Amino acid sequence: MLDIASWLAHLGLDKYIETFTANEVDFSALRHLTEDDLKELGLPLGPRRKVLAAIATLDADARSMPTPEPAPVPAPPVRGAERRQLTVVFIDLVGSTELSQRLDPEEMREVFRAYQSAVSAEIVGYEGIVAKLMGDGVLVYFGWPAAHEDDAERAVRASLAAAAATAGLTTAAGEPLATRIGIATGLVVVGDLVGEGSAQEEAVVGETPNLAARLQALAEPNTVVIADGTQRLVAGLFDMVDLGHRQIKGFAAPVRAWHVTGEADTEGRFDALHGVSTPLAGRTEELDLLLQRWQQVRGGKGQAVLLSGEPGIGKSRLIAALVERLTGEPHDRLRYFCSPYHVHSALYPVIRQLERAAGLLRGDSPDTKLDKLEILLRQIASEVAQTVPLVAELLSIETSGRYAPLELPPQARKSRILAALGGLVEALAARQPVIMIVEDAHWIDPTTSEWLDLLIDGLQNLPVLLIITFRPEFQPRWTLFSNVTALSLSRLDRDEGSAIVDRVSGGKKLPTDVKKQILAKTEGVPLFVEELTKTVIESGYLTDAGDHFVLSGPLPPLAIPSTLHDSLMARLDRLAPVKEVAQTGACIGRAFQHRLLAAVTGYDAARLDDILHQLESSELVFRRGVPPEATYTFKHALVQDTAYQSLLKSRRQRIHARIASTLESQFPESVEAEPETLAHHYAAAGLLQQAVAFWLKAGQQALRRSAHPEAIGNLGKGLDLVARLPDSEGRLRQEIELQTALGVTMIATRGFASPEVLQAFSKARTLSEKLGDRDQLFVALSGEASYQVISGNLRAADELGLQCLELARASGDHALLLEAHHRQWATKSYMGDYAAAEHHLNHGLANYDRDRDHRLTHFYTGHDPGVCCRNYSAQILWLRGYPDQALERCRDAVALAEGMSHPFTIALALSNFTDLYLLRHEPDKARRTLDRTIALSKEFGLQRENVEGRFQLGWALAEEGHLIEGIREMREGLAAITAMGAAAGLQHNLCVLAQACVECGEASEGLDLLDRALSMTESGARFRLPELLRTKGELLLRQNSQDEAAEGWFRRAVTMARDEGTKSLELRAALSLARLCRDRGNDGEARDLLAPIYAWFTEGLDTRDLVDAKEFLNR
The missing domain is CATH 1.25.40.10 (Tetratricopeptide repeat domain)
Known part of the structure; x- marks a missing residue:
């Protein structure tokens, strides 16, 4: 509906808008205004006459307007307001104010009636809705109350027809009438009842109606101007002139407008709407089948293929790929396109094919058209005297003077025409193989269908491949012929969908999460993948970074492309009486349970089962199980999105609140299993405090299951919402629990x-x-x-x-x-x-105590304290000189962890076990525990343990003698550990890498690494410090044979180890010092240094350190 401001603007009286608004004059008051009232408002004579003339037409014209009977449309439900894409047409009678001043009011009334009747007939013919008659103005909706997949196209076609119909009208005095028409498409809220009594109507809220009204002012008489949003939906179907960006009153930014000059001369809807599109993805088997049938045709055996699939699945693209493969092969190609606007127009696709083949143009004279037709038919068949009159009559071309008129009864005439058309195909096939393509047979007219009956029946001995495409709801009647193959296209797999995304983006990679959302929403329907990818790229949320795109901010939920919106909404509107249940189901989710839906809607079992059966029969949803235990799933995610987004936000909130309360009161087992579901519904209902509580519960539950990405997501949503709550003690407690749980998850x-x-x-x-x-x-x-x-x-x-x-x-x-x-x-x-x-x-x-204390895992640092205690205890046991006890303690830790089935704790225990094996110089055993650690880390996203494992792998390789490979792995592991900010244990890691560098002859790099490790003592780090001191000595000894300097580091290491009581490190330091003494010839001193510490050990005598010491002492 237009408001009073738009109505005055339409009359060219913009400057009085403020006056009418200030005096609270709306549409209901408008009808009661008198000339004295208008004088009091300050309107001069001319504007008063315009207003009174327009008022006079408002009610009387609307009541007496003869409206043609519309084509059947699905009965709308008892409607409430909805959010939906709407195409709005505003039609204005040119010069109506001047006419009202010259004509008697009764004559003007007749002009209005004739104009409104002509316009309305065209609108209704294309299943639009005449929303409001305002004398010289007509407001029209396409897409409400029932959407069609091509509402924008219908609006343009109807407008062109309305302009032509008005141009044929005149006043009683013979003055021609003309219109200006504006069209705009956009998101609106429609369906609220406003006004009272006869003035009551369904309002449309949004900028779209006003934009359409403003655009008509840009149009020349008897022309149509459309907004850019409409142009994008019909580009290719119509010829247009770009009017550029225009500054329009009431719109902050300039608006791009287009003048529609007429219907474009294109072969078919697919080519017109999609033009040059991305190459075929997948479909290898389907294309091979078509090529096999073509080979049979080339052998003289005619074939027909019935190609079915849902809209956008790629039927036309598969055919285009076939045609491309046949390039260079001798053949004729005939293409026929059925039309949704000509389902009752006999042989419409055949007529259009012949017109294209003959090159007939709109402006051709009858003689020119006949000449062109004769040329075409002579190229096909030698005897044309009988064929030309039949085909000319089909094409409505006059033949007087050249051919005798056809004196035949209607049925005989039809039979002769169908036979002639079949004869043309036979004549073509006699020269070379023919491929015939009939697209969109779900819109086929009965006569064309009858012609195909005859054609397929005689096809077997002709080199003709006939391909008929249609949607699944169409039931073809040609399946029983032996030479007919049925081929149904399924959805693409994820890799094939991904390939389409990459092609649409021009090979530039999209962020992983963005591509994942696109593929999840589009589910293998090629057209959906293309359109959603284009929408995302054009949305402004991505920044072009050269060879890839990056997110310029948080990505909101992906919007339904405007190019798909009408098609998806039409599927829902075809089930208007039960659409409300589909919308409620969409609020529950992609899948919804029968029991929950019944509880939420309050419908009795019989009524609900009937509604769900209708939804299932329409293939909007599919069912698993038997009611009331059944679960229903929307066939396509975008259908669910469309149903959901058509609801007003306020109504969505009420439905979500009802779902949440129903779940909590009647489905406690679901709440316990999936608290995030309840959190989602409470959040969508605007009940934030309840939502926060369940996001926290969901996060904690995910944390207990080691589902860390889910935990982070749930806790993050809770934190987003808690920030919107008013300050209170309860809010503080919730935020603390959310933050600590998030911290624990981040640790893992x-x-x-x-x-x-x-x-x-x-x-x-x-x-x-x-x-x-x-x-x-x-x-x-x-x-x-x-x-x-x-x-x-x-x-x-x-x-x-x-x-x-x-x-x-x-x-x-x-x-x-x-x-x-x-x-x-x-x-x-x-x-x-x-x-x-x-x-x-x-x-x-x-x-x-395990039974009592394992729960602490989920509240503090994300791992079990009992296992951690054994891990560190094992390390100190080894340092103290008890390598076998350390091994047993590690085994206890792993066994305890595995009994808890907590991945992070298990990974920590295995990582510690690996470390101990490497300290014992047992790389083969270390590799076994390491493999398990890395596998767990990758499976559960344990980043630190994964990169720590990388370093341990390098250590093990170096121990096995693969120094170059081991050093590379250790370097990369260290880089990753450092990038994570981890420094605990880094001293010893640097030491291990330095030792490998020594063995590889890179003593200089080893010294640099050690200096870095030793500098960390300033922060209090002294982890296995004697080993660092010993290694420094070894490096100095290897680098320049600095005996004295090396000896000093060795003696410091021995002293420190003794002071700490770290016997294993003392043994290593003593052995290094003893070797130096022996090299100097001081064998006695060497034995005195090493023998006491070796004798101290009572276990681990078969470990390499102790074996090396014994061998040294025995020499």
Whole structure:
């Protein structure tokens, strides 16, 4: 509906809009205005006359207007307002104001009636809706209340016809009438009832109606001007002139407009709408089948192929590929295109094919047309005297003077024409093979269908390949012929869809998530893939970065392309009486359960089953199972999107609220299994507090299942919503829990040293301090401490750990105390304070209970404290000189972890086991545990363990003697670890790489690595420090035989190891020093250095370090 402002603008009285608005004059008041009223409003004589003349036509004309009987359209439901794409046509009678001043009101009334009747007849003929008659103005909708897949095209065709019909009208005095027509397409809200009584109508809200009204003012008399949005939908179907960008009142930006001059001369709808499109993707088997049938045709055996598939599946593209393959082969090609506007026009596709073949033009005279037809037919057949009159009559070409008129009854005339058409095909086939293509047979007229009956029946002995394409709802009657093959096109697979995306993007890669969304939404329908890809590229959300696109910001849900919107909406509107149930199902999701839908809608079983049967029969949804246990799924994701987006946002919210409350009250098992579903519905309903609670629950549940990407997504959605809640204690608690859960998830996926870990726990710490909640503060401090220790900020980690211990002791809570010791055994180990670490580890070993304490995994640092305790204990056992006990402790850790089925904990235990095997110089065993670690890490997205595994692989390769390959893997692993910000254990990793460099003759690089490792002691890091000192000595010895310098480093290593009580490191340092002594000839000193420490060991005597020491002592 146009408002009072648009109505005045249409009359050319824009400057009085403010006056009418200020005096609250709307359409209902308009009809009661008198001349005195208009004087009081300040209107001069001329404008008063214009307004009164226009008012006079409003009601009387609308009531008395003779409206032609429209073609049957699906009955609309009891309608509420909807969001939908609408094509709006505004038609204006040129010069109506001047006519009203010259004509008597009764004469003017007759002019209006004739004009409105002529225009309305054309509109209704194309199944448009005359929404409002305003005297000289007619407002028309295409796409409401029932959409068609080609509403924009219908609107343009109807407008051209309306302009032509009006041009044939005159006043009583013989003055010709003319119209100006504007068309625009866009998203509107339509269906709200406004006004009262006879003035009541369904309003359209949005800029589209006003744009159409403004565009008509740009049109010349008896012409049509369309907006750019409409042009994109009909480009190729009509000839147009670009009017450029025009500044239009009421629109901030210039609007591009197009003048439609007439229908384009194109072969078919596919070529017109899609032009040169992307190459065929997939369809190898289907194309091979068509080529096989062609080979049979070349052998003289006629074939017919019935090619079916849903809209956009690629029927026309497959045929285009076949035609391309036949290029260069001798053949004739005949193409016939059925039309949705000519389903009752006899032989329409045949007529159009003959007109194209003969080269007939609109402006040709009858004689010229006949000449061209004769030339065409003589090229095909030698005897044309009988054929020309028949075909000429079919094409409505006059033959008087050249051929005798056909004096035949209608049925005989039709039979003769069909026989003549068949004879032309036979004549062509007698010269060379023929391929006949009949497209869109779901729109075929009865007579063309009858002609195909005759053709297929006589096809077997003709070298003709007939291909008929149609949609699945069409039931062809030619399937029983022996030479007929049925071929149904299915959807493309993911790789084939991906290839289309790449071609549309010109080979430039789209962001992975964007491509994933496109493929998920389009589900292998080629046209959908193309159009959605184009829409995304043109959306402004992507930036061209040369050979690829990057997101310029967050990607919103992908919008339905305007080119597909009408087609998808038409599928729903064909089921108008039950569309509301489809919309409710769309709110539930792509798939919806019968029981839930019944509970939400409140329909009784019989009624609901009938509705769902209609949806299933229409192939909008498909069913699994038997009601009431059945589940229904929308056949296509874009159909679900269309049904969902057609709902007003306010109505969507009400439906989502009903779904959420129904789920929570009647489906507790679903809520427990999928809390994210309830969270989604509460969020969509605008009930944010409830949504946050269930996003938190969903995130925590995903975390317990080690579904880390899902956990991050759920918790992130909860944090987005909690920020919109008003300040309260409840909000603070929810945000703290969300942040700490997110921190735990980030530890597993991004690593302890990820900035996201610190960000989450620091935010939780701030909120906990604000709330004064000491338990939550402990969680936050614990998470921060974990970040700091792995980042290498050991003094900061130690301080945070001490705060955790203080809070835990004050609370007396067992769990908090266990986790506080957990923080400290890690920190103290990396600080080289092994005695303190053992103190904390002993508490863990003594007090951990799996059944009671495994739950802590999901609340603190994402891994089990009992397993972690055994991991660190094994490391210290090895350092203390108990390599076999360390091995047993590792086995205990892995067994405990595997019994929990918690991937991150298992990966940590396996990684630690690998480290111990490598310390024992057992690379073959290390490779076995390492393979399992890497496999787990990849499966569950455990980034740190994956890159740590890369380094361990290099270490193992170097131990096996594959130095070059091992060094490469270690370097790449170290680079990845460093990029993650992880520094804990980095000292020893640098040392291992330096040792490999020594063996490879790269002592200089090894020294640089060691210097980097030793510089880390400034931050308090002393992890396996004696080994670094020993290795420095070895490097100096290898580099320049610096005996004295090397000796100093060896002696420092021995002394430090003794002071620490790290017997395994003391053994290695003593052996290095002993070798130096022996090389100098001091064999006695060498034995005195090594023998005592070797004698100390009571286990692990078969490990390489101890074997090497024994061999040295035995020489």
